[in-house]
Amino acid sequence: MKGNEAFAEAAIRAGADGYFGYPITPQSEVMEYLMAEKPHERTGMVVLQAESEVAAINMVYGGAACGKRVLTSSSSPGISLKQEGISYIAGAELPCVILNVVRGGPGLGTIQPSQSDYFQSTKGGGHGDYRMIVLAPSSVQEMADFARLGFDLAFKYRNPVLVLSDGAIGQMMEKVELDEQRPRFTEEEIIKNTPWATTGKTKDRERNIITSLDLDSAKQELHNHALQAKYKLMQEQETRFEMISCEDADYLIVAYGTSARISQKAVDLLRAEGIRVGLLRPITLFPFPTEIISKLADQVKGILTVEMSAGQMIEDVKLAVGCRVKVEHFGRMGGIIPSPTEVVEAMKTKIIGG
Amino acid sequence: MAEITKEDIRKPENLIYKKTDLLTDKPLSYCPGCGHGTAHRIVMEVLEEMDIQDKTIGIAPVGCSVLAYEFMNIDMQQAAHGRAPALATAVKRLNPDKFVFTYQGDGDLAAIGTAETIHACNRGENIVIIFINNGIYGMTGGQMAPTTLPGMKSSTSPYGRDVHMMGNPLKMTELVAQLPGTIYVTRQAVHTPANVRKTKKAIRKAFENQKLNKGLSFVEIVSNCNSGWKMNPVQANEWMVENMFPFYPLGDIKVND
Amino acid sequence: MTEEIIIAGFGGQGVLSMGKILAYSGVMGNKEVSWMPSYGPEMRGGTANVTVIISDERISSPIINQFDTAIILNQQSMDKFEKSVKPGGLLIYDPNGITHHPQRQDINIYQIEAADEAASMGLTKVFNMVVLGGFLKLKPIIQSEFIRKGLEKSLPKRHHGLIPENEKAIEKGKEIIKSVHQLN
Numbered sequence A: 001m002k003g004n005e006a007f008a009e010a011a012i013r014a015g016a017d018g019y020f021g022y023p024i025t026p027q028s029e030v031m032e033y034l035m036a037e038k039p040h041e042r043t044g045m046v047v048l049q050a051e052s053e054v055a056a057i058n059m060v061y062g063g064a065a066c067g068k069r070v071l072t073s074s075s076s077p078g079i080s081l082k083q084e085g086i087s088y089i090a091g092a093e094l095p096c097v098i099l100n101v102v103r104g105g106p107g108l109g110t111i112q113p114s115q116s117d118y119f120q121s122t123k124g125g126g127h128g129d130y131r132m133i134v135l136a137p138s139s140v141q142e143m144a145d146f147a148r149l150g151f152d153l154a155f156k157y158r159n160p161v162l163v164l165s166d167g168a169i170g171q172m173m174e175k176v177e178l179d180e181q182r183p184r185f186t187e188e189e190i191i192k193n194t195p196w197a198t199t200g201k202t203k204d205r206e207r208n209i210i211t212s213l214d215l216d217s218a219k220q221e222l223h224n225h226a227l228q229a230k231y232k233l234m235q236e237q238e239t240r241f242e243m244i245s246c247e248d249a250d251y252l253i254v255a256y257g258t259s260a261r262i263s264q265k266a267v268d269l270l271r272a273e274g275i276r277v278g279l280l281r282p283i284t285l286f287p288f289p290t291e292i293i294s295k296l297a298d299q300v301k302g303i304l305t306v307e308m309s310a311g312q313m314i315e316d317v318k319l320a321v322g323c324r325v326k327v328e329h330f331g332r333m334g335g336i337i338p339s340p341t342e343v344v345e346a347m348k349t350k351i352i353g354g
Numbered sequence B: 001m002a003e004i005t006k007e008d009i010r011k012p013e014n015l016i017y018k019k020t021d022l023l024t025d026k027p028l029s030y031c032p033g034c035g036h037g038t039a040h041r042i043v044m045e046v047l048e049e050m051d052i053q054d055k056t057i058g059i060a061p062v063g064c065s066v067l068a069y070e071f072m073n074i075d076m077q078q079a080a081h082g083r084a085p086a087l088a089t090a091v092k093r094l095n096p097d098k099f100v101f102t103y104q105g106d107g108d109l110a111a112i113g114t115a116e117t118i119h120a121c122n123r124g125e126n127i128v129i130i131f132i133n134n135g136i137y138g139m140t141g142g143q144m145a146p147t148t149l150p151g152m153k154s155s156t157s158p159y160g161r162d163v164h165m166m167g168n169p170l171k172m173t174e175l176v177a178q179l180p181g182t183i184y185v186t187r188q189a190v191h192t193p194a195n196v197r198k199t200k201k202a203i204r205k206a207f208e209n210q211k212l213n214k215g216l217s218f219v220e221i222v223s224n225c226n227s228g229w230k231m232n233p234v235q236a237n238e239w240m241v242e243n244m245f246p247f248y249p250l251g252d253i254k255v256n257d
Numbered sequence C: 001m002t003e004e005i006i007i008a009g010f011g012g013q014g015v016l017s018m019g020k021i022l023a024y025s026g027v028m029g030n031k032e033v034s035w036m037p038s039y040g041p042e043m044r045g046g047t048a049n050v051t052v053i054i055s056d057e058r059i060s061s062p063i064i065n066q067f068d069t070a071i072i073l074n075q076q077s078m079d080k081f082e083k084s085v086k087p088g089g090l091l092i093y094d095p096n097g098i099t100h101h102p103q104r105q106d107i108n109i110y111q112i113e114a115a116d117e118a119a120s121m122g123l124t125k126v127f128n129m130v131v132l133g134g135f136l137k138l139k140p141i142i143q144s145e146f147i148r149k150g151l152e153k154s155l156p157k158r159h160h161g162l163i164p165e166n167e168k169a170i171e172k173g174k175e176i177i178k179s180v181h182q183l184n
């Protein structure tokens, strides 16, 4: 299965109620797969091709506000269009899953893979002080796993979850094990688990209003404090990462997604030469694994970040490290994927020799 | 009688047809048999005949014709998906003496750009909109477009467009004809020489309207997308005549002279 | 065992599907696999390539720039990938349409006239399977029972009637592949 298809199938199996999207390369397979699978017959899930990404994300707002498991997917230019809607979703505290299969930018850019949407994803691409949980899959298996995990985290925190993938993972095929079908929420479950949802005012409760607006500044500030407390809780509880060959490492690579896969090969190549290198792979980009990187900074002599961008995540790595050891960036842009041997070279020239 | 040599044939007085200089020498990137190429040519021929190359600004969409600026030898801007009429609005308002046109596909113009299209038409911007309706998203690999016919298969309507689930095809051209801002609204095709001539006349009329500050002219060209329809070019044109034309009948829809 | 393969040629030559069948066969044989295609409009008749990795261990990078085997089906791909074969590695190509034959001395080079063979079988569509057969002759990394299962998995049901022909083509490929340059 392709990464995009694995994500789509896993979303059905996670009990999704609705998907709303608009075609864009390299993620059109998500909707194509869903349409071919007829999920309305399999589980009753609704799949709709919207007239634009703007419409799609606002459909997600509407569905999520009813307590439904809803998702959308797109690639960079389309995700940019969704930013207004995402900000509203974060402000109204609605759960949903958004997949970005990143391609190179800026602008129309290229359809080839990239990781240049890191800032947009982790620092809030829309307006206002908000954060999303950002999951970064590095395999087809994780594309599938994070569809379900994404929903679960979204509902746990009443917050949008972004799955930040890229064209390479979306298009590639690997072995994947899929979870069993989970039933969609029943009406009773929605009323019980998401009592805030607009399900129709009954006599026994006050009316439910989903909004991000509060014109009373004092109240709006309180709301913002509550949001910040929630984001802090996410940082404490949801930080995820993988460490590969870090125990005895003299040098460290920090990389996520496709870059992490490439860097893993680079680690093997460097170790074959007797250079002890480890890899730290952030799985959540927000919350960022700051603590572990800070700890590793005491152990290693230098850190190389590998990203398919001009160097965005490196800023978070540097914040974690301070000035204790050298931190350098290596990456390619415009849709070019760095090769493992280029990473080896960069490690040697920028960190070990530099 | 002496044999005719290639050199004789190439004498200027023997010239009966020549590619307009308003098309670049870059090989077209379109699939063989695609209507985009012909549409490009006749728009450029009209500009050449009106001698307005130096006064024309074109807006390219996102879609297969995203690279129109590679082929059209005029100043061009490339817009975000669906936003060409917004760009054109500003270009024309800030440069009222220039000729401004957009060249857009059906996904671009009738899905993501519906709002921009309708409002530019309704405001009666003094521009020309060329609308290539091939009933599909060509560039992204054959997904359903707002114009896809009922029952028609695409990669996101693999069992055929079910209008109960996916909505009805949108006749954008009839729709904008309702708006007071449009002055000339027509639907044409480019699959035969006769149709090419008619379409060229329509495009000429559209630009003449702009010259006279009359308002917005909207020229739809029903075209094939043989790749997206998964047919060869001949089949695609036959299918277009049999299926697209009954739903999207050719001819003028609104002419305010 | 880890085998890193690039298959490269024109869009219509069945490059991606050959890789797919190889990858699915690997899965059936309980191996780890990855299949990483080039994608985009360039696939319309332009060049297409796919990287397939088959391994007994977890695959680190699905994207690599050095290959154990390169299967090359047009000149552009030869220009691009001849240099990417690891020293001591394998290059298989169909000489049909190749004007600059491979020059490397530090790799094993084989020719397979798959286009001609498929045409003489009257089945131009199985061209890619002839090539696959040639590869499997030299690198029998997957048993034929798994290849069959791989074919079943990757071909849509309505084409399952064509499996025997595909298998015949694979056998033909094994017969006709011939050495051009051999490391000793």
Ligand SMILES: Cc1ncc(C[n+]2csc(CCOP(=O)(O)OP(=O)(O)O)c2C)c(N)n1
Pocket: A022, A023, A024, A025, A053, A077, A078, A081, A108, B062, B063, B064, B065, B081, B104, B105, B106, B107, B108, B109, B132, B134, B136, B137, B138, B139, B140, B145, B225
């Ligand atoms: C914001 C955004 N969403 C989606 C896309 C992907 N996209 C590129 S072209 C296209 C559809 C083009 O279809 P159409 O306008 O009918 O033009 P055609 O290719 O058929 O001529 C889409 C959806 C994009 N580039 N930008």
Ligand code: SF4
Pocket: B029, B030, B031, B033, B034, B035, B036, B064, B134, B138, B139, B224, B225, B226, B227, B228
């Ligand atoms: S995909 Fe369709 S619209 Fe695009 S160039 Fe090919 S035939 Fe024309």
Ligand SMILES: [Mg+2]
Pocket: B063, B105, B106, B107, B132, B133, B134, B135, B136, B137, B138, B145
């Ligand atoms: Mg179209």
